[in-house]
Amino acid sequence: MSVWFDSRDVRYKDPFGAVSCGAEVHFTLGADEPLEACCLLVRQEFAGLEQEVPFSPSGDGWKGVLTAPVEPELIWYAFRVRRPDGSLLWLGRNGCGGEADRQRWQLTVYEPTHTPDWFGRGVTYQIFPDRFCRLAVPDGHGMVGQRLVHQRWDDTPQWQPDKAGEIRNNDYFGGSLLGIISKLDYLQSLSVSTLYLCPIFEADSNHRYNTADYRRIDPMLGTEEDFRQLCREAHRRGIRVLLDGVFNHTGSNSRYFNAEGFYPELGAAQSQDSLYFDWYSFHPWPTDYDAWWGVRTLPAVNEEAPTYRDFIVRSQDSVVRHWLRQGADGWRLDVADELPDDFIAEIRQAMESEKPDSFLLGEVWEDGSNKIAYSHRRRYLLGRETHGLMNYPFRTAALAWLRGGDASAFRRDMEEVRENYPPAAFHSGLNILGTHDTPRLLTMLGAARTPESKDDRAAYRLSPEELDMGLARLRLGALLLYSFPGSPTVFYGDEAGMQGFEDPLNRGTYPWGQEDSSLLAYFRQLGTLRKQRLSLQCGDIGYLYAVGGGLVLRRQSEDEVTVAAMNAGMQPLELSIPWAGALAKDALTGQHFFARNGMLRLTLPPVGGVLLV
Template structure:
């Protein structure tokens, strides 16, 4: 037994409150090292003449990544408090592991063990419940639809007349979105994430000039209110994009600094290194990356903080938006985000707070800051396996284990799972224009744990490389739309809505991978319903045996709504799949 690989801490993703009466406990060990693990647990104040009164319960192997196994258990302490440790078994050794290290046997002393002092309900991570059943749709407003040509900026090009450039405009606006709300409804979307809509000079609007004003090319506040109301009438939530890490170059406060220098009342609103402040040839102030057009805001400054918190509250109070997506969230101080959460939740506790973070995000996901982050580790693993063929089925399963065990389960249920966005190449382009692979991507994304997001146009097979290529105009002419692909995506979204186990209410379990045939089989289980999904990520037909006992069961081919034989052997065509419901 390799003791150096055994790891647990009584916090974060290893020990946490799942709900007001349930604890989740996780243990890490060397891959393949342990054969059995038991949780030793009990109330810290229960003693007998033999010592501390505890009990044991077997843990289950949750999954494995490249190096480690992860063991998991759910337990309900009788009095919401618990001391606990682990009884570990390998093929030739058994030991007990607690906070003080290792012992040959249970010492019956609570101070040896890990402590979960008390399950306080207020400490339970709580993202809005509605998010778990939301299918998001990301819209880049400048490229979705032009509904009011009178708003077009100078130099606006005819819709879709050429590939986008960093400085090109096509006139997308709010009216265009309202005009095409039926398309979004038909797809089955229940949440829209808009990239920034506030006054700015660029087509992407990440260079905010005024956080309290709509960019005039999109419309006015009255039209935006109508858009939100139209969405809500159709069961669609609305999430806006907030750029609080940095402002735009033409933000009034920064222009005041450039004009008045040391005498500006806003000089402490930014991270200025010296005077005079000069943008070129290189900025002598902190920016987003090294872009002189995006000066970094000093969110520790009380005036900046109050201004931005006012912004956060304003769009909820006045327009009833349902969520905030926070740009470059990891570069803003944690204290600001804590106060931001308090501010917006005071207006509406059900608002969804989503941070843009591309790396391990546990520090932001402890209940005091964000409800979720954009789940790029999920994105990268799924694209590497299905779209790019850079990893095989076994490696994919290992990476998914890493994704899922990095966070508590209630955090994973609210994670924002995307495949493509305005920051990445189109997923069809990444898939080398293979639409069968694109279908597998959608199938896996929409049947996984979390809150999935579809980037506008991907349902029609829009192509394009990295920015600006991924920001093409939405095709509205039928001949430019892949209707068969649209029908496929619509059908998968409908399955997620109709069958709780298929979506976010089913426990995910990878039950088979094969690096030779490159197929995966996974299950989603909720109550007495199990859904099994097999995916063949290869260009050859294969026969697979579903590792499930169908005896006495009535399996149904859920995709075709047809009964299946009680036979575990199925054929999967090239890039084929099967969705099986078992009750």
């Protein structure tokens, strides 16, 4: 006997994927033999409820309707059928069998709230501010921390521990907000519509993820007026600005903790009478305290402390509101897994009150629809918290395919995300191939090996053969990135051919005047096409081919169709794809292809692709 169901086929489950609260979901179960009965087994995780939905026979199968709950929910479902002999059979994601070992399907039920569409439709550019552009060599004297300033812009970032065995991240190159302003025309030439800045607030490290003062721009970067000018000039060019909010922890050398006594007022490490004492958890004070992943220079804050929540979110001049008023258009939440759900929800509420079209992005490395963090199922995408997430699952699947994996695995993993995410959240992902937390894309795709020692990794540069392979794969990866739903995101310098292994080797300075001009022109071309074609910005996605190295995506918005046909394999790939017109053009090269009888014959070169319009 065979019973079948495909959660991603609307003939069996309609509508596709996640549904809004109160929506009706129509199910059909197929069977090749008569059944006595069939029902849908539903488990509501947050409400803690179980229910059975009886099905009725219809043709060769059984049909039933589930009405989604009126509150956001995560539903897990399976099927139970009864044979004519009275025996029972359960159907789950892993097939038919006994009840105990059936894996259930996921159904995400979300509240349909407003998601700004400007983010997912456009191109995002991520900048590590110290390393993008400097206009003058800065003087770090008098600033928080012991700052070492590189005189040469093309120096290698300091990666070796100091004499005490500590990696201080206290070497600076002097990139600034005014430097970024001077390059806004460059970003505009890449069709960038969102500028995502790594932290810009005062801190005693070059990465600034250890905030020292949330209300002050780091003086090496500039001033608050410089930030306002950056936002004004960016907006004039159609570019919005996204800030990095590090709200799970501060720096130990901060105005709030003040372990080194740099700031005049008492910090929590100095006195239990400090205004900030209840922001932190000591056991006992002052020598032992909660810290992010045990890193003592990153004392964790207690987000439940009323004074902290007032400071960050609730007050009329809270950190979240203040910087939106100065011109920011959204926030990215660092380590969102470490933040309570209600804290994230309050940030969203404050943002919508202050600037209704602002965007809230979360850093989550897995499927955010069903993430469990610290034994709690998270609710990032159910309508009241983040609008979108960093799409690390896309990066994982894309890199695997680019380096020899099967395209069917990419399709499987990405269709699971599309099925689990609310549509607006899926189209609002920050799609990435490289970030400040990962090795440089060109190095990842070109290096035939990873040297064992960090000394060797710091000195490593791709050989001519590795560089050729890395560039070919990078171009193909960029074509996939710009063709996929969500915001294609470029980590500064990837478009110029920057190399480097892990942090901080991936955080070198932008090579002004030494860019790979051909690669840069290619990214400009992709940006222009993304900006011109509505189907690439917000169209539906379908897979025309996903076998071995071959991957063909079809994007459609109303009558406009764009097809990205790609081959990551080492041999030419011949394939035929359906095409409605008589002629297709590769938008990248201008080459034309003739279709016959509704089919287009293509021969894709090794590690190459076309964008058909």
